[in-house]
Amino acid sequence: MPDNTENCYGCRACEQICPVGCIKMVADDEGFLYPQKDNALCTECGLCIKVCPIDNDSVFQEGKQTYYCFVNADAGVVDSSSSGGAFSALANEFCKSNKCKVFGARWGNGFNVRHCSVDNPLNIEIFQKSKYLQSDVLHTYSEVKEGLEQGEKVVFSGTPCQIAGLKAFLQKEYDNLLTIDILCHGVPSYKVFKHYIEYLEDMYNSSVKEFEFRKRSSLFGVKDSCGTEVKFSNGKELSFYSFNDIYMKGFFSALYYRKSCYRCEFSQEKRVSDVTIGDFWGIEKTDKRLNAHEGVSLIISNSVKGSAVLKGLHDKHKIYQIDKSFAIPYNKNLISPTPLNKNRDEFFRRLKVERFDIIVNDYVRNVGKIKFLAAAVTPDKIKNIMRNVRERIKT
Numbered sequence: 001m002p003d004n005t006e007n008c009y010g011c012r013a014c015e016q017i018c019p020v021g022c023i024k025m026v027a028d029d030e031g032f033l034y035p036q037k038d039n040a041l042c043t044e045c046g047l048c049i050k051v052c053p054i055d056n057d058s059v060f061q062e063g064k065q066t067y068y069c070f071v072n073a074d075a076g077v078v079d080s081s082s083s084g085g086a087f088s089a090l091a092n093e094f095c096k097s098n099k100c101k102v103f104g105a106r107w108g109n110g111f112n113v114r115h116c117s118v119d120n121p122l123n124i125e126i127f128q129k130s131k132y133l134q135s136d137v138l139h140t141y142s143e144v145k146e147g148l149e150q151g152e153k154v155v156f157s158g159t160p161c162q163i164a165g166l167k168a169f170l171q172k173e174y175d176n177l178l179t180i181d182i183l184c185h186g187v188p189s190y191k192v193f194k195h196y197i198e199y200l201e202d203m204y205n206s207s208v209k210e211f212e213f214r215k216r217s218s219l220f221g222v223k224d225s226c227g228t229e230v231k232f233s234n235g236k237e238l239s240f241y242s243f244n245d246i247y248m249k250g251f252f253s254a255l256y257y258r259k260s261c262y263r264c265e266f267s268q269e270k271r272v273s274d275v276t277i278g279d280f281w282g283i284e285k286t287d288k289r290l291n292a293h294e295g296v297s298l299i300i301s302n303s304v305k306g307s308a309v310l311k312g313l314h315d316k317h318k319i320y321q322i323d324k325s326f327a328i329p330y331n332k333n334l335i336s337p338t339p340l341n342k343n344r345d346e347f348f349r350r351l352k353v354e355r356f357d358i359i360v361n362d363y364v365r366n367v368g369k370i371k372f373l374a375a376a377v378t379p380d381k382i383k384n385i386m387r388n389v390r391e392r393i394k395t
């Protein structure tokens with residue numbers, strides 16, 4: 001029987017490998033998918049257990065790791081990406097030729113998120129920008145295997161647990177596969193996100209037509225790259241700073257992640273993919289020319305294949321090697337999983353009967369707003385004001 005306990009990441013590897021189709025993924029009360037087995041059909045072949053990424057050391061990379069600071073040379077690509085446009089650069093570098101399949105997470109109907117592929121890296125814009133909910137990998141592992149066996153080049157991007165699931169599913173290494181994992185806090189379910197969309201539609205009396213995370217803006221000179229933008233059918237458009245968006249407030253407070261996220265085995269320095277990408281939070285403390293909110297990626301190469309692809313980026317983009325001690329303190333998921341929010345279970349109990357925003361506001365203090373305002377009055381800014389005042393007094 002595949003593991004369908006709180007450890008399950010919902011990667012679907014067990015369902016996809018089953019030769020008799022006796023495993024189905026079923027959503028629980030919280031909206032997360034778990035495997036369910038039909039015992040009458042099961043032949044006890046054990047494949048579902050073999051491909052489960054839980055406690056499966058074989059999925060980890062053993063190679064030397066190198067950390068990089070990266071900004072895509074194409075400002076347009078940085079604009080349409082979450083951070084520095086690393087994903088686009090890596091996919092293009094690995095593919096080179098047109099015959100290449102790139103897999104990633106895209107918005108689907110009704111704002112669910114699902115994995116799919118495009119046949120050319122030029123078409124990857126549907127995968128760009130983070131979607132802060134769990135993407136359903138559907139049957140993409142089987143499609144990846146088919147492509148690889150036919151000799152196609154394949155790039156697969158996803159959360160670390162999705163890459164672990166893919167590697168456990170494939171059960172062998174392929175030279176023509178590049179895996180890219182994103183650094184990950186944790187994933188909410190589609191059900192949670194739907195409650196949020198319904199709340200917006202209720203508040204603004206119109207259906208949501210378009211939605212985008214990671215909008216860049218600034219307030220009092222402080223940059224923000226985690227805002228959201230919503231477009232409604234009646235033409236109304238809204239944008240929120242990260243500290244004002246009720247969904248991001250709950251997300252950053254870890255109020256509604258999948259249970260496995262709080263015990264994630266992949267939230268550590270040792271990685272599962274060839275290349276890991278994330279936001280380079282804190283880079284401005286080391287490199288004064290950069291600001292993470294303007295789009296700077298952290299890239300970690302974890303394998304020989306990863307290093308080879310990274311090498312190809314040097315003459316095309318802004319990239320330099322950096323000591324890991326500049327990255328790890330600002331990206332806690334490189335050390336350990338996000339700690340459990342003690343109100344998580346209560347949140348899901350209340351979601352059955354109460355409105356999304358009321359519950360989140362009950363549990364999340366506005367720490368984001370305080371931090372933001374604090375950044376607006378940094379010691380440097382205060383010093384500048386004092387200097388100006390002193391000079392005025394002198395004259």
Ligand SMILES: Cc1cc2nc3c(=O)[nH]c(=O)nc-3n(C[C@H](O)[C@H](O)[C@H](O)COP(=O)(O)OP(=O)(O)OC[C@H]3O[C@@H](n4cnc5c(N)ncnc54)[C@H](O)[C@@H]3O)c2cc1C
Pocket residue numbers: 080081082083084085086087088103104105106113127128129130131132133134135157158159182183184185186187277278279280281297331333
């Ligand atoms: C749920 C979630 C949590 C994250 N947590 C962190 C974090 O703690 N620290 C950090 O530094 N970065 C985190 N990120 C990653 C970060 O936001 C950027 O996605 C990453 O830096 C890539 O930026 P880019 O500019 O290279 O890529 P872009 O060009 O913006 O491409 C986005 C990439 O992310 C993938 N993707 C988008 N949404 C999902 C999803 N729901 N599931 C799986 N894959 C997805 C796409 O397939 C694509 O490969 C998180 C992203 C998500 C989706």
